[in-house]
Amino acid sequence: MSENHSGREESVSTIESATIQPIPVDQRHGRNRDMFTIWFGTNIMILSVVTGALSTTLFGQPAWSAALAIIVGNLFGAIFMALHSAQGPRLGVPQMVQTKGQFGSLGSILIVAVVVCMYLGFFISILVFGGESLASVIPFLNGKAGIAVLAAISVCAAIWGYTLIHAYARIMTWASGLVLLMAFIWAFIVHPVPAHFFSTGTATLAGFLSTFGACAVWQIAYAPYVSDYSRYLPAKTGSRPAFWMSYWGTSIGSILPMCLGAGVGLLFPGTNPVIALTQATAGISVVVVVVFSIGVAATNAMNLYCGTLCTITIAQTILPRFNPRGRERALIATGLCTLAVCVALTAGSDFAATYNNFLVLLLGSLVPWTAVNLVDYYLVRHGDYVVEDFYKRDGGRxxxxxxxxxxxxxxxxxxxxxxxxxxxxxxxxxxxxLGNTDISFIVGLAVVSPLYYFTATTIARRSNRSAVLVASAVEQC
Structure with a gap:
C-alpha cells in the first residue's frame, strides 16, 4: 500500500487507469525515497553486469581504468537523468508528452518515435541476456524459454502500471542489493583473484572513453522516461529532493553491478559475460542469476510501460480525441511485447557486439534531445509550461x-x-x-546546448519586442 497526500490509499493490486493524462493534484502520492528505490533496485540486473563487462572484454581496460571509467561515466550521465526526473512532480505528465513543449505537437513525433525504438531495443537486449542467464543455471530451461518467462512477467507488471512497478522496485532494492553483496564476496574474497587479474588489459584513452560513454548513455537513456516515475509525486515534493534521490539511486545502483561485470570479465577473459558471472559465483550462481533475472523483469516492465506511453503519445498527437485508459495500455503493451519477443528469439550469438553498437547509436540520438529539453526547461522557460496545450492538435502556444x-x-x-x-x-x-576515440556525445552536448539557448532566447526577445511595438501602436490609435 502507498498513501497519497490526501489520505487515500492505493493498492498494488489495482490496475492503473491513467496513461498520458495529467495526474490530478488529489491523486498524487509517494515519497522522495521512492525515487531512490526504483532506480537503485531496477539497475541491479544482468544487463548492467554485461555493460560493465564491456570495459574489460570489448574495450580491454585493466581493473583500475575500468572502475574509474564506470564511476565517472555513471556520475556524469546521472546528472542529465536526474534533471529530467525533477520535472515530474511539477508538471505531472510523462516526459515525452512534455517534449511537445519544446518541439511542437508534430515535431515531437520524431523524438518520440526514436524513443520507442530505444525502449524496444533495451527490452530485447534484456530479454536476450536474461534468458541466457536463466538457461545457464536452470538445466531444464533453454534460452528461448527463459525469454518467454521474463517477457510474461514484464508484460503483466506493465499492464498493472505505476504502483506495482514501484512496489516491485522496493522489493528488488533489498533482494538484489543483498545478492550483489554476496556475489562480490563470493567472486573476489571466497575465491581469491588470480595473479593475472590486476595485470590483464592495457589502459588506453580510447578504451577509457568508450567505457565512459557506455556508462553515460546507460544513464542518459533513462532521461526520456525517468519523469514518468516521478509524475505522481505531490507537487510540494519539489525538484531538488526528486533530483538527488534519483541521482544517487541510479548512480550507486549502476556502478556496483557494472564493477562486478568488469571484474568477472577479468576473471574469465574471452568468456560470455553471463557465463563468466555464473562461473565466478559457482556455488551460489543459481541464486545470483535468478535474482538478477527477476530484477531484469522489473526493468523490462519499465521499458515496456514507457514504450507504451510513448506509442499512445504518438497516437494521441495524430488523433487528439483518443483518450486511452488501462485497457488500451494493456493491448498496446501486449503488442509491443510480442514484437520484442519475436526479435529476441532470433538474436544471433554475437549479440554483445550488436548491443554495444546499439548503445552508440542511442547516445547519438538522445544527446541532442536531452540538451534541448533541459536548456528549454531550466534556462529558457524555467519550468513554466501550459500543460493543457500539450494535448491540443495544433500544439496551442x-x-x-x-x-x-x-x-x-x-x-x-x-x-x-x-x-x-x-x-x-x-x-x-x-x-x-583521435586514435579511434569516440567523444561524439561530448561534442553533441557542447554544440546543441548553447546553440538552442541562443536561438530560443533570440526568438523570444524578438517576439517580446514585436508585442511591445504592437501594444504601442494600439495605444497611439
Whole structure:
C-alpha cells in the first residue's frame, strides 16, 4: 500500500487507469525515497553486469581504468537523468508528452518515435541476456524459454502500471542489493583473484572513453522516461529532493553491478559475460542469476510501460480525441511485447557486439534531445509550461512544429557523426584522427546546448519586442 497526500490509499493490486493524462493534484502520492528505490533496485540486473563487462572484454581496460571509467561515466550521465526526473512532480505528465513543449505537437513525433525504438531495443537486449542467464543455471530451461518467462512477467507488471512497478522496485532494492553483496564476496574474497587479474588489459584513452560513454548513455537513456516515475509525486515534493534521490539511486545502483561485470570479465577473459558471472559465483550462481533475472523483469516492465506511453503519445498527437485508459495500455503493451519477443528469439550469438553498437547509436540520438529539453526547461522557460496545450492538435502556444528546436536536434545528430565509432562498421574521420576515440556525445552536448539557448532566447526577445511595438501602436490609435 502507498498513501497519497490526501489520505487515500492505493493498492498494488489495482490496475492503473491513467496513461498520458495529467495526474490530478488529489491523486498524487509517494515519497522522495521512492525515487531512490526504483532506480537503485531496477539497475541491479544482468544487463548492467554485461555493460560493465564491456570495459574489460570489448574495450580491454585493466581493473583500475575500468572502475574509474564506470564511476565517472555513471556520475556524469546521472546528472542529465536526474534533471529530467525533477520535472515530474511539477508538471505531472510523462516526459515525452512534455517534449511537445519544446518541439511542437508534430515535431515531437520524431523524438518520440526514436524513443520507442530505444525502449524496444533495451527490452530485447534484456530479454536476450536474461534468458541466457536463466538457461545457464536452470538445466531444464533453454534460452528461448527463459525469454518467454521474463517477457510474461514484464508484460503483466506493465499492464498493472505505476504502483506495482514501484512496489516491485522496493522489493528488488533489498533482494538484489543483498545478492550483489554476496556475489562480490563470493567472486573476489571466497575465491581469491588470480595473479593475472590486476595485470590483464592495457589502459588506453580510447578504451577509457568508450567505457565512459557506455556508462553515460546507460544513464542518459533513462532521461526520456525517468519523469514518468516521478509524475505522481505531490507537487510540494519539489525538484531538488526528486533530483538527488534519483541521482544517487541510479548512480550507486549502476556502478556496483557494472564493477562486478568488469571484474568477472577479468576473471574469465574471452568468456560470455553471463557465463563468466555464473562461473565466478559457482556455488551460489543459481541464486545470483535468478535474482538478477527477476530484477531484469522489473526493468523490462519499465521499458515496456514507457514504450507504451510513448506509442499512445504518438497516437494521441495524430488523433487528439483518443483518450486511452488501462485497457488500451494493456493491448498496446501486449503488442509491443510480442514484437520484442519475436526479435529476441532470433538474436544471433554475437549479440554483445550488436548491443554495444546499439548503445552508440542511442547516445547519438538522445544527446541532442536531452540538451534541448533541459536548456528549454531550466534556462529558457524555467519550468513554466501550459500543460493543457500539450494535448491540443495544433500544439496551442507551442505550435505544430518548433523548427528551431527540430533544427538544433538534427544539427546535434549530424555534428556527432565525424566523432562516432560504431563497432568496426563505421569510424568517423575525426574519431580515427583521435586514435579511434569516440567523444561524439561530448561534442553533441557542447554544440546543441548553447546553440538552442541562443536561438530560443533570440526568438523570444524578438517576439517580446514585436508585442511591445504592437501594444504601442494600439495605444497611439
Amino acid at each position: 507551442y505550435g505544430r512544429v518548433n523548427w528551431p528546436a527540430v533544427s538544433c536536434y538534427v544539427i546535434g545528430v549530424a555534428v556527432q557523426l565525424p566523432f562516432m565509432i560504431i563497432g568496426t562498421e563505421f569510424i568517423g574521420p575525426i574519431a580515427k584522427m
